[in-house]
Amino acid sequence: MPTFRSAGSPPSTADDAAESLVGTRYEVEVGPVAHGGHCVARHEGRVLFVRHGLPGERVVVEVTEGAETSRFLRTDVVEVLTPSPDRVQPPCPYAGPGRCGGCDWQHATPAAQRALKAAVVAEQLRRLAGLDLDVQVEAVDGPPGLPEGLGWRTRVQFAVDPDSGAVGLRKHRSHDVQPIDACAIAAPGVEELGIERRDWRGVASIEAVAASGSLDRAVVVTPAEHEGRMPIVELDRPVAVFRGDERGRAKRVHGRAGVREVAAGRTWRVSGAGFWQVHPAAADTLVAAVLDGLEPRPGDVALDLYCGVGLFAGAIADRLADSDTVIGVESSRDAVEDARHNLRAVPGARFEAGRVERVLTRPGFLRRADIVVLDPPRAGAGKTVVERIARLTPRRIVYVACDPAALARDVGYFAQRGYRLRALRAFDLFPQTHHVECIAVLEPAPKAPKQR
Numbered sequence: 001m002p003t004f005r006s007a008g009s010p011p012s013t014a015d016d017a018a019e020s021l022v023g024t025r026y027e028v029e030v031g032p033v034a035h036g037g038h039c040v041a042r043h044e045g046r047v048l049f050v051r052h053g054l055p056g057e058r059v060v061v062e063v064t065e066g067a068e069t070s071r072f073l074r075t076d077v078v079e080v081l082t083p084s085p086d087r088v089q090p091p092c093p094y095a096g097p098g099r100c101g102g103c104d105w106q107h108a109t110p111a112a113q114r115a116l117k118a119a120v121v122a123e124q125l126r127r128l129a130g131l132d133l134d135v136q137v138e139a140v141d142g143p144p145g146l147p148e149g150l151g152w153r154t155r156v157q158f159a160v161d162p163d164s165g166a167v168g169l170r171k172h173r174s175h176d177v178q179p180i181d182a183c184a185i186a187a188p189g190v191e192e193l194g195i196e197r198r199d200w201r202g203v204a205s206i207e208a209v210a211a212s213g214s215l216d217r218a219v220v221v222t223p224a225e226h227e228g229r230m231p232i233v234e235l236d237r238p239v240a241v242f243r244g245d246e247r248g249r250a251k252r253v254h255g256r257a258g259v260r261e262v263a264a265g266r267t268w269r270v271s272g273a274g275f276w277q278v279h280p281a282a283a284d285t286l287v288a289a290v291l292d293g294l295e296p297r298p299g300d301v302a303l304d305l306y307c308g309v310g311l312f313a314g315a316i317a318d319r320l321a322d323s324d325t326v327i328g329v330e331s332s333r334d335a336v337e338d339a340r341h342n343l344r345a346v347p348g349a350r351f352e353a354g355r356v357e358r359v360l361t362r363p364g365f366l367r368r369a370d371i372v373v374l375d376p377p378r379a380g381a382g383k384t385v386v387e388r389i390a391r392l393t394p395r396r397i398v399y400v401a402c403d404p405a406a407l408a409r410d411v412g413y414f415a416q417r418g419y420r421l422r423a424l425r426a427f428d429l430f431p432q433t434h435h436v437e438c439i440a441v442l443e444p445a446p447k448a449p450k451q452r
């Protein structure tokens with residue numbers, strides 16, 4: 001197999017004092033997909049993570065990170081010698097080697113992207129939870145009239161090039177900004193603001209929010225550290241403006257306190273930088289799957305952990321009697337205020353502000369719950385939270401997960417506490433990227449019969 005080395009480049013990472021291989025090219029056959037938006041290949045026994053390739057392709061890759069002593073090298077495809085039948089021309093000019101890091105799979109058909117994500121979810125469950133499952137990733141309808149997989153992202157975090165003031169998106173594993181004049185996966189409501197046509201010198205980042213189901217628009221503008229001054233924000237559409245800070249908080253400058261989202265039969269207030277699902281169909285899709293998994297019954301005591309502005313708590317409450325208890329737990333005080341406002345007409349709903357791991361052991365907090373939904377951030381719930389949920393002896397648990405590795409690890413912890421996986425669904429709520437949303441339904445495992 002021919003290998004060709006280009007002239008040496010300086011070491012790319014701090015740990016690589018050894019000779020850097022950045023810029024070196026190898027010809028390889030691309031192997032299976034791995035978690036994180038790349039495939040695996042081997043060269044002379046060494047593992048290469050390959051971006052922008054597809055399984056089965058013969059390609060030339062260039063090393064982007066790694067040195068002689070590295071266990072594995074990160075690489076990007078610079079030439080496709082034998083393309084996969086799943087390969088397509090990326091719809092966005094900024095997708096591809098060395099460019100925007102936001103999308104990982106624009107070079108694959110939407111169906112192939114789902115197959116790749118399904119393989120990743122199945123592999124994580126096999127490796128971390130010891131489960132052998134045939135996983136399907138379900139397609140989710142995007143905005144009508146747009147090509148599949150485009151125009152869905154209702155929240156976009158733009159970075160700013162400090163020298164030119166141009167906005168863009170970060171390159172893969174880099175602080176460098178790829179300037180863009182449009183983002184192909186951003187919702188039309190984001191693109192209409194004209195953020196890409198302004199000069200943002202003095203600003204570190206801009207988050208744009210285009211609500212689904214209402215015309216509300218908001219931007220969270222975080223001034224650069226040295227700046228301190230909030231710029232005057234003039235965009236092509238009326239927007240609420242927030243000043244962000246490096247800790248992810250947002251303070252209103254002018255306009256509404258947040259945006260109104262419409263989903264699951266309600267209008268939801270989501271303040272400032274508060275969490276809301278990014279795909280316009282996500283809230284309804286997930287609510288339906290969560291209710292299917294939980295099968296709430298009147299009289300149930302229900303828990304919505306990591307509840308945001310109360311989406312699942314509201315949907316569960318609609319299935320219970322008015323006086324039944326639904327408790328949401330959430331660490332963001334703004335989100336808790338929104339949840340209390342959103343479900344103010346539901347007598348049995350209450351919300352606790354605090355970290356789930358702490359609230360579950362607060363004196364006087366629940367000793368028992370019948371059904372529990374949890375939707376933690378990417379890091380997952382972890383062993384302590386899993387143990388505390390299991391102690392409540394729920395009849396059903398639904399785990400909503402945006403990282404299949406954290407989910408698989410936690411499913412393993414649940415198994416140690418006597419809960420088995422009853423069903424798993426996965427949804428393509430982040431087309432073109434490697435992200436995938438999973439819903440795992442857990443129930444108490446039958447007790448093994450006593451040995452005589």
Ligand SMILES: C[S@@+](CC[C@H](N)C(=O)[O-])C[C@H]1O[C@@H](n2cnc3c(N)ncnc32)[C@H](O)[C@@H]1O
Pocket residue numbers: 275276277306307308309310311312329330331332335354355356357375376377
């Ligand atoms: C993935 S979002 C889910 C929100 C909600 N279920 C929804 O679909 O709109 C995770 C939420 O957990 C909150 N959060 C993060 N860490 C937490 C913790 N340790 N305890 C409680 N809430 C936490 C975040 O503020 C965020 O609102």
